[in-house]
Amino acid sequence: SQQGEEDPQALSIQEGENATMNCSYKTSINNLQWYRQNSGRGLVHLILIRSNEREKHSGRLRVTLDTSKKSSSLLITASRAADTASYFCATADTGGGNKLTFGTGTQLKVEL
Amino acid sequence: DGGITQSPKYLFRKEGQNVTLSCEQNLNHDAMYWYRQDPGQGLRLIYYSQIVNDFQKGDIAEGYSVSREKKESFPLTVTSAQKNPTAFYLCASREGVRYGYTFGSGTRLTVV
Numbered sequence: 001s002q003q004g005e006e007d008p009q010a011l012s013i014q015e016g017e018n019a020t021m022n023c024s025y026k027t028s029i030n031n032l033q034w035y036r037q038n039s040g041r042g043l044v045h046l047i048l049i050r051s052n053e054r055e056k057h058s059g060r061l062r063v064t065l066d067t068s069k070k071s072s073s074l075l076i077t078a079s080r081a082a083d084t085a086s087y088f089c090a091t092a093d094t095g096g097g098n099k100l101t102f103g104t105g106t107q108l109k110v111e112l
Numbered sequence: 113d114g115g116i117t118q119s120p121k122y123l124f125r126k127e128g129q130n131v132t133l134s135c136e137q138n139l140n141h142d143a144m145y146w147y148r149q150d151p152g153q154g155l156r157l158i159y160y161s162q163i164v165n166d167f168q169k170g171d172i173a174e175g176y177s178v179s180r181e182k183k184e185s186f187p188l189t190v191t192s193a194q195k196n197p198t199a200f201y202l203c204a205s206r207e208g209v210r211y212g213y214t215f216g217s218g219t220r221l222t223v224v
Contacts, residue, residue, distance in 0.1 A: 033212050040220075042118075042202055043155075045212030088154060098143055098162060098209050099170070102155040 006089060006106040014111055019076040021106040023089030024069075030092045032065055033100065034074050037086045046074075046087075079110045114139045118203050118216035124224050125190070125197065133188045133219045135203035144186040145213065148172060149200040158201075161186055190221065198223050 007022045023032070031050045035043040049056045049065045049072070056063045062075040076083055086107050090100040116137045125131045137144065143162045147155040157170030161180040175194025180186055186205075190197045200220050204213040 030209065035212075035215075040200075040218075042116075042215035042217045043204075043213070045214070048210075048212050050210075090155075092209065098206070099145065099157055099160050100213065101157070102147070104154040 006087070006103045008106060009104070010107045010109070012109045012111065013079055015079060015081055017079055017110075019079050019083070019108055019110070021074045021087050021089075021108070023072045023074070023103055025072075025089075025091045025101075025103075026070065027091070028094045029067070030094055032063075032072050033090045033092070034061075034063060034072075035088045035090060035102075037088065037105070039085075043088065076108075079108075081110050081112055084108060084110050116203055116205055116214055116216035118201075118219050120219060121217070123219055123221045125221060127223055128192045130189055130191050131221065133190070133201055133203075133221070135186045135188065135216060136184055137186075137205045137214075138184060139205055139207070139214060140183070141205035141207050141214070142183070143206045143208075144180070145204045145206075146170075146176075146178065146186070146188045147202045147204065149202060149218075155202060158188065197221055 005024050033048045034046045037043045047058045047063050049063050060077045065072045086105045088105045090102045119134045145160040146158040149155050156172050158176050159178040161167035177189045202218045203216045206213050
């Protein structure tokens with residue numbers, strides 16, 4: 001089952017602009033994670049935010065979490081062409097099993 | 113360097129054949145996972161294992177089988193019972209519940 005739904009499905013911006021992606025989910029979670037996938041490759045873990053955290057930063061990445069709305073956002077500041085990839089949110093629900101449920105992804109294209 | 117190795121990168125299967133996808137990690141992680149990704153979609157969980165000699169079905173286990181005889185290895189067999197096996201298969205591992213997944217580079221399986 002798909003827990004998260006990312007919005008938008010696709011995003012095209014100019015280099016230097018900020019990119020914002022949103023994720024909504026359905027169940028109670030322990031944490032929410034964001035991953036990046038370059039075309040035809042495996043996923044790379046970007047950032048993890050726990051259910052008791054509201055905001056987290058890592059370099060040019062800023063993640064927010066609103067558990068009351070069951071939503072999260074990923075902001076990439078000062079985007080670069082190398083940021084072109086698909087971005088997925090994934091949730092670890094409180095039901096246990098230590099497994100992640102992934103969303104459908106946002107395809108980001110950063111143009112020069 | 114520590115990581116996850118998936119092999120082969122590309123695999124072609126004739127209808128009615130079983131094939132086994134390899135996943136090996138040298139990260140000393142207890143938990144390992146198999147996901148399937150179809151074009152333009154998110155990841156769906158096939159099987160996961162939290163410890164040696166134990167594994168659980170994910171959301172789409174029908175037509176697949178796994179084993180976990182060693183901590184380092186978590187092979188996935190795609191059986192002839194899987195009606196639509198053409199997909200990108202991703203293996204992952206995790207150190208613990210507070211950490212993100214480490215993914216392999218994937219195996220692209222095509223039925224010919």
